[in-house]
Amino acid sequence: MSRTITIEPVTRIEGHARITLQLGDGGEVEDARFHLTQFRGFEKFCEGRPYREMPALTARTCGICPVSHLLASNKACDHLLSVTIPPTGEHLRRIMNLAQITQSHALSFFHLSSPDLLLGWDSDPISRNIFGVMRQDPALARDGIRLRQIGQSIIETLGGKKIHPTWVVPGGVNEPLTLEKRDAMLKLLPEGLEIAKRTYDFFKTLVPKFKDEATHFGRLPTMFLSLVTPQGNLEHYDGLLRIKDAKGRIVEDMVPPEDYERVIGEAVEDFSYMKFPYYKPQGYPKGIYRVGPLARLNNAQACGTPYADVALAEFHMLQESGPIASSFHYHYARLVEIIYALEMMERLLKDPTILDSRVRARARSNRAEGIGVSEAPRGTLIHHYRIDDDGLITWVNLIIATGHNNLAMNQSIRQVADAYVDGNNLQEGMLNRVEAVIRCFDPCLSCASHAFGQMPLRIELKDASGRVVDSLERG
Amino acid sequence: MPPPPTQPNVRVVTLRIDDRDLSAREDETIIEVCRENKIPIPSLCHLDGLTIWGGCRLCMVEVAGQNRLLAACSTRVAEGMRIQTNTEKLQRYRRTIIELLFAERNHVCSVCVSNGHCELQWLAQRCGVDHVRVPYRQVPYPVDSSHEMFRVDHNRCILCTRCVRVCDEIEGAHTWDVMGRGSDCRVITDLATPWGESESCTSCGKCVQVCPTGALVKQGTSVGEMVKDQHFLPILARRRHAP
Numbered sequence: 001m002s003r004t005i006t007i008e009p010v011t012r013i014e015g016h017a018r019i020t021l022q023l024g025d026g027g028e029v030e031d032a033r034f035h036l037t038q039f040r041g042f043e044k045f046c047e048g049r050p051y052r053e054m055p056a057l058t059a060r061t062c063g064i065c066p067v068s069h070l071l072a073s074n075k076a077c078d079h080l081l082s083v084t085i086p087p088t089g090e091h092l093r094r095i096m097n098l099a100q101i102t103q104s105h106a107l108s109f110f111h112l113s114s115p116d117l118l119l120g121w122d123s124d125p126i127s128r129n130i131f132g133v134m135r136q137d138p139a140l141a142r143d144g145i146r147l148r149q150i151g152q153s154i155i156e157t158l159g160g161k162k163i164h165p166t167w168v169v170p171g172g173v174n175e176p177l178t179l180e181k182r183d184a185m186l187k188l189l190p191e192g193l194e195i196a197k198r199t200y201d202f203f204k205t206l207v208p209k210f211k212d213e214a215t216h217f218g219r220l221p222t223m224f225l226s227l228v229t230p231q232g233n234l235e236h237y238d239g240l241l242r243i244k245d246a247k248g249r250i251v252e253d254m255v256p257p258e259d260y261e262r263v264i265g266e267a268v269e270d271f272s273y274m275k276f277p278y279y280k281p282q283g284y285p286k287g288i289y290r291v292g293p294l295a296r297l298n299n300a301q302a303c304g305t306p307y308a309d310v311a312l313a314e315f316h317m318l319q320e321s322g323p324i325a326s327s328f329h330y331h332y333a334r335l336v337e338i339i340y341a342l343e344m345m346e347r348l349l350k351d352p353t354i355l356d357s358r359v360r361a362r363a364r365s366n367r368a369e370g371i372g373v374s375e376a377p378r379g380t381l382i383h384h385y386r387i388d389d390d391g392l393i394t395w396v397n398l399i400i401a402t403g404h405n406n407l408a409m410n411q412s413i414r415q416v417a418d419a420y421v422d423g424n425n426l427q428e429g430m431l432n433r434v435e436a437v438i439r440c441f442d443p444c445l446s447c448a449s450h451a452f453g454q455m456p457l458r459i460e461l462k463d464a465s466g467r468v469v470d471s472l473e474r475g
Numbered sequence: 476m477p478p479p480p481t482q483p484n485v486r487v488v489t490l491r492i493d494d495r496d497l498s499a500r501e502d503e504t505i506i507e508v509c510r511e512n513k514i515p516i517p518s519l520c521h522l523d524g525l526t527i528w529g530g531c532r533l534c535m536v537e538v539a540g541q542n543r544l545l546a547a548c549s550t551r552v553a554e555g556m557r558i559q560t561n562t563e564k565l566q567r568y569r570r571t572i573i574e575l576l577f578a579e580r581n582h583v584c585s586v587c588v589s590n591g592h593c594e595l596q597w598l599a600q601r602c603g604v605d606h607v608r609v610p611y612r613q614v615p616y617p618v619d620s621s622h623e624m625f626r627v628d629h630n631r632c633i634l635c636t637r638c639v640r641v642c643d644e645i646e647g648a649h650t651w652d653v654m655g656r657g658s659d660c661r662v663i664t665d666l667a668t669p670w671g672e673s674e675s676c677t678s679c680g681k682c683v684q685v686c687p688t689g690a691l692v693k694q695g696t697s698v699g700e701m702v703k704d705q706h707f708l709p710i711l712a713r714r715r716h717a718p
Binding site for chain 2: 060
């Protein structure tokens with residue numbers, strides 16, 4: 001008798017998602033799907049608004065990574081203005097982006113995922129949260145909170161607000177950096193780097209314990225998409241698109257972000273509000289690829305900062321050859337990126353030109369179409385706008401980082417379900433592993449208010465006629 | 476109509492506002508006396524230098540012996556008047572008026588170029604509007620961005636008519652006017668032609684500076700960047716009407 005298991009909502013992510021597992025007669029998993037059940041409508045309701053409102057409007061997509069939307073949107077607006085922004089303006093934007101990557105990765109690793117890693121997949125769900133981590137390892141929990149605070153403080157120092165700052169504007173930023181603010185930020189970085197290194201060294205000792213998870217948590221032969229510098233190094237703000245295949249061969253390189261439509265197609269399925277982007281030349285769904293920290297490190301030849309480059313070399317040794325395939329290693333990649341972000345922020349802030357007063361190029365719209373691409377903590381983020389002669393938006397396309405990973409997330413939960421879920425004997429820990437593989441991707445549904453694992457979770461077994469034959473509830 | 480020129484032999488009256496004994500010229504309005512004496516009275520349509528409109532009803536006050544509320548902007552002081560400007564009833568009415576303004580059109584502050592520099596937002600904060608108790612109408616209004624320097628977003632217009640009055644009385648162009656009734660009412664340029672095609676507009680920008688919200692703004696401003704300066708108005712108004 002075939003049955004469906006529904007995990008709804010998925011916890012320790014932001015927003016509203018559901019997982020369904022279709023079981024066959026013998027209790028084996030036949031199909032697994034990740035459904036995004038919330039509808040936002042940004043692409044539609046932004047139509048008719050002046051393009052200069054777009055950075056603030058689209059930043060409201062998320063409370064965790066508003067800076068990413070702010071940057072991608074402003075880059076799309078820069079494109080509409082047809083300006084090159086002053087170098088100092090660009091560097092200041094980079095610092096804000098790196099600060100956000102630091103805080104967002106810290107949130108993902110410490111607040112959302114460390115309860116699973118430290119306390120165990122099968123531990124009591126009542127304490128499997130950041131408070132449980134505080135009890136078990138208070139120093140680690142403190143480190144996580146402090147690291148996130150450092151990232152948020154830098155965003156606030158630059159933009160005046162921790163969440164949804166409006167300091168980044170089309171053409172650059174609206175205020176140069178003062179000496180006092182620069183020094184205040186520089187003061188925070190050494191402590192942040194110490195925490196990042198300490199956590200990285202600690203996590204390295206944990207990795208061998210998770211061999212099983214590394215094998216079954218979304219170990220997929222997919223391609224990887226990310227921005228890289230013209231030299232092929234790690235890049236988060238600007239750069240060119242690179243796609244590597246599962247064997248590490250570069251299939252697309254140095255693609256200008258404006259040409260993204262040549263390589264990325266978007267499919268839709270009726271079971272989710274999330275789009276399914278794919279690599280166009282290979283078609284849907286064969287053109288599956290992943291984005292985010294794992295993809296960025298797989299695609300980058302080097303980071304360009306001393307300690308991060310050492311960590312990158314160690315990252316590449318996680319697998320004998322080829323790009324790192326397991327989605328479990330997103331956690332590892334995130335820690336490497338935190339180190340890189342802190343080192344790079346220090347380098348940019350110590351450059352005396354960062355105090356230059358030329359931070360904004362002024363112009364009016366000089367073209368009808370603008371595309372902005374940057375790397376959000378969770379992957380490549382694309383904003384694409386069209387405007388009329390008066391500068392009002394007529395069309396919007398947003399490809400959100402999490403969307404790129406949609407195909408991979410669906411395949412990953414299938415893989416985890418195959419390995420761990422026994423339909424004849426449901427255990428809470430099985431469900432947690434299915435959720436945990438989603439947490440590896442740190443979907444952009446993330447939201448701090450759901451960070452404590454307090455949301456109710458209900459799993460139902462239904463027979464072929466839809467009748468509930470068994471259920472399990474928590475929360 | 477422009478404000479009447481100051482009379483040389485005008486009488487002085489004594490009155491009581493919020494239990495303070497005050498004296499004032501008899502040709503002054505209650506709101507003028509309050510502002511001279513630093514007694515806060517909210518208003519979104521009144522502006523020193525423009526004619527009285529009395530449209531927003533936020534400056535309503537209680538006057539002893541009157542069985543209705545009076546608009547402080549359009550009521551002249553009188554001998555022995557006893558006025559209350561901030562009773563619980565007035566606070567309740569003001570809050571309701573502001574909530575209705577927010578519900579009528581789209582005033583989402585967080586994405587507005589006037590965020591942080593908006594009179595409506597400031598008044599809402601002062602009157603304790605932490606939520607709106609009536610349903611939002613959610614009706615989209617047009618945005619006219621055809622002017623090279625300025626933009627009008629009817630979603631953020633509260634129909635205070637400051638733009639209409641400043642254009643007519645100070646600039647003398649009378650580009651702005653009002654058309655339609657009820658919820659279809661909106662400010663227009665010339666005979667409802669796009670602002671960019673207006674033949675009468677001198678592009679002076681006075682309308683933008685006096686607009687209390689983010690309805691009239693400069694092109695090229697991003698969120699929170701539209702800071703308005705109304706200092707020019709009393710000076711120009713005096714010069715316009717100097718004998």
